[in-house]
Amino acid sequence: MARLSIQEKLAILSDAAKYDASCASSGSSKRHSRDGNSLGSTEGIGICHAYAPDGRCISLLKILMTNFCIYDCVYCINRVSSNVQRARFTVEEIVWLTVEFYRRNYIEGLFLSSGIIKSPDDTMADIVRIARILREEHGFKGYIHLKTIPDAAPELIEEAGRLADRISINVELPTDQSVAQLAPEKNPATIRSAMGHVRENIEASKEKTLVKKRRKKFAPAGQSTQLIVGADDSNDAAILDNSSRLYGNYKLRRVYYSAFSPIPDSSHILPLIKPPLIREHRLYQADWLMRFYGFSAPEISGVSDDGMLDLEVDPKLAWALANRHAFPVNVNRAGKQTLLRVPGFGTRTVGRILAVRRYRTVHYDDLVRMGANLRNAKPFIFVPDWSPGHMTDSENLRARFAPPAQQLQLL
Amino acid sequence: MIYLVQIEQPGLFGKWRDNARSLLGADVHPDNIIWKGTSSTGELFDSVTAPPPKMPDAELRVPKAFLSLANSVICHNDPQRFGMLYALLWKIRSAPAKLGDVSDPLVSQLRVMEKTVRRDCHKMKAFVRFREIDPLPPCDGTEHNQTRRRFGAWFEPDHYIAERTAPFFARRFGDMDWIIATPQQIVHFEGGKLRHEPGGERPDFGTDATDDLWRTYFTHIFNPARLKVKAMQSEMPKKYWKNLPEAALIPGMIAGAEERLRKMRAAEPTVAPARAAKVKAINRQRADKA
Incomplete structure (x- = not known):
């Protein structure tokens, strides 16, 4: 096989990485390079440096180290049984690309993942080495997200956590049965135990010690995971249930939902459908309700x-x-938790209502200015100059919001 | 008496604050001041106006939130901004709570301007693209150990934000020298020091070979099965496209998406490569052992 140029490798290995939804670069510790001897900064809020026509933000250089893989996960473009073209970056190439892209302000940092080659430990060791060279030899202070390999040795995962801002392990599918069926080499129990270790490490890093105020940082932007929606037949209730357990048990920062989308050279087992983007969107909304609005998974589903x-x-x-x-x-008069449950009121609107309420009564026009979506909120609230009357209990309330049903054509 | 105050860059906020402090100390009503920025013209009232009074620095306390609001609004390109901020200052002198009242027309108008400026700053942090000046030979695996590498960028914001966002770039690109040129202002960062200059024409920073790699990445990270053009454009409005090296590719990517998807659907399942069976056998052995 002819040697591939760095440009050819970049093409293959970003093609291979695009099915991972996460591009977050927020919520890490604050760092900067004002000293003049290093490069990069993180200031809490990540920046989206470009948007592709799929509407997704491009914030990180999201690539695989290699798309060679010994696993055979049916939904994955890189599975061993696929005929996709293979490539492998050297450690130096990834370091160079990250630094040069960063210097031109294309990116916030690196999101590195990899197919499994040789063994999980070998692969993880290379991933860690890239992060170490970036941090130690190049003084790189930008954002690093490392995808960890669940079966890798705990020492490697620990080192990854000390170097990276975020680490993640994908649970891939909502139920253990689906994993067994579609990703036969992956073991859900191992994935969970790895996430448990990461949680322990993150929590330990936040505890104060007697000598120093803080322990060494460990993945300050937390851990996240992703699962694919629409590749198996799990319903939304099962997915949300699973997510709420992930948030509860492993204190994940985020669960990403990725609508299963057709891949080149796909397996015949899977449906070649249009990706269920609206379903994915609704799952994200439900996820938000669980994390910021006090809803439980069973309430929503x-x-x-x-x-x-x-x-x-x-x-x-x-x-x-x-x-x-x-x-x-x-x-x-309503309490914060009740206001958060009103359709059309976001957390920000609720915050503003509570602030203004301290010194005067809130009226309808105030809500408009506060940014509430009154089309949705109207039937569910009253203020001195607005009362929904019968609207709240009217039978055709749903029809106000849902697109009208379409009459079928007579044959 | 009508007072005339001229506020020029750089340091808009400091200059406005000093004048506002004196005027407020002298109890000058907002209606009796004409504020002029760099871009304003017209000498209509010059004959009847006086320079602002010089007052000993009176102690003037304002809520923190006012300072952060004023710091943003001062960058707005609306020539009225200086006067509007002074009018608000006049108001909150006796009623500081007014600042939090978004139902007040002046407050809500200033909040909108603040948001506009913040968004413009955010987009500047996102869409500035540096090109290397006197670039070095391409990738040989190591980063070059030269003193300080030099980069330049041309960016066209809507407001006077170059000075405001410069410290962000200084914190981020601490080990390089750079220039960010905008029509309103030029910022230099050399040897760790920031310097400001009035803006002007677009300088020529040449081309940068790394832009090609970036374009390759941009094309390949795109998933044609999820075309959402509107979502892209609301976050990356077309007005920014002309200075983004990747943007010229977008129309082609959109046009080709449907065809790529059709090909994926039409493709016959392929036969797994020979090594797949071998690798899977090894995996099974490993799993059995474990």
Whole structure:
């Protein structure tokens, strides 16, 4: 095989990496290079440096070290049985690309993942070496997200955590049965135990010691995971249930949902459908409700009989429509938790309501200025100059929000 | 008496603050001041105006939130901004809580301007693209150990934000020398020191071979099965495209997406390469042992 140029490798190995949804570069510790001897900074909020026509932000150089892989996960473009062209970066090439891309302000940092070659330990050791060279030899202070390999030795994962801002391990599929079926070499129990170790390390790094105030940093931007939606037949209730366990048990910062999308040279076992983008969007909304709005997974997915989220209206609105007895809410008296459950009120709107309420009564126009979505909120609230009347309990309330049903053509 | 105050770059905020302090100390009503920025013209009132009064620095306390609001709004390109900020200062002198009242028209208008400036700054941090000046030979595996490498960028923001965002670039690109030129201002960073100059024409920073690699990355990280052009454009509006090396590729990527997807769907399943069976056998052996 002819030697590939760095450009050819970049093409192959970014093609191979694009199915990982995460591109976050926020929430890490603050660092900068004002000393003049290093490169890079992180200031809490990550920056999206470009957007591809798929609407996704490009914040990190997201590549695989290699797309050679000894696993045979059916949904994956890099599985051993695929005929996709293979390539492998050298450690130096990845370091060079990261630094040069960073210097031109294309990226916030590196998101490095890899196919499994030789053994999980060998692969993980190379990944760690890249991060170490960036940090130690190049004084690189940008963001580094390392995908860790669950079966790798704990020492390697620990070193990865000390070098990286975020580490992640993909659970890939919502249920253990699906993993067994579609990713036969992966072991859900090993993945969970690795996530458990990472959680312990992160928590230990935050405990104060007697000698120094803080221990060594460990993945200050936390750990995350991804699962694929639409490759197996799990319903949304199972997915959300799984996510709520992941947030609870492993204190994950984020669970990413990636709509299964057709890949080149795909396996015939999987459906070559259009990726279920709306379903993915609804899952993210539901995920947000669990993390910031005090909803539980069963509350959200219990709205429908088949455990699937409503594709036509967002999950909060769907919940409100199914729980009309809790509405309308008095905007000037209700507690924070109750306000958070009003459709059309975001966390920011609620914060503003609470702030203004301290010194005067909130009226309808105030809500407009505060950025509330009143089209959604109207039936569920009252303020001195607005009352929904019968609207809250009216039978055709859902029809106000959902697109009208289409009449079928007569044959 | 009408007072005339001229505020020029750089250091818009400091100059505005010093004048506002004196004027407020002398109890000058907002209606009695004409504020002029660099871009304003017209000498209509010059004959009837006086320079701002010089007052001993009176102690003036304002809420922290006002300073952060004023720091942003001062970068806005609206010539009225100096006067609007002074009017708000006049208001909150007696009622500091007014600042938090978004139902006040002046406050809400200034908040909108603040948001606009913040967004412009954010986009500048995102979309500035440096090109190397006197570039070095391409990748040989190591980073070159020269004193300080030099980079230049041309960027066209809507507002006077180059000075405001310069410290961000200084924190981020601490070990390089760079120039960011904008129509309003030019920022130099040399040997760790920031220097400002009035803006001007677009300088020629040449081309940078690394842009090709970046374009390769941009094309290949795109998933044609998830075309969402609107989402892209709302975050990366077309007005920025002309200075982004990757943007010229976008129309072609959009046009080709459907065809790529069709080919993926139409492709017949292939036969797994020979090594797949071998590797899988080894995997099974390993799993059995474990």
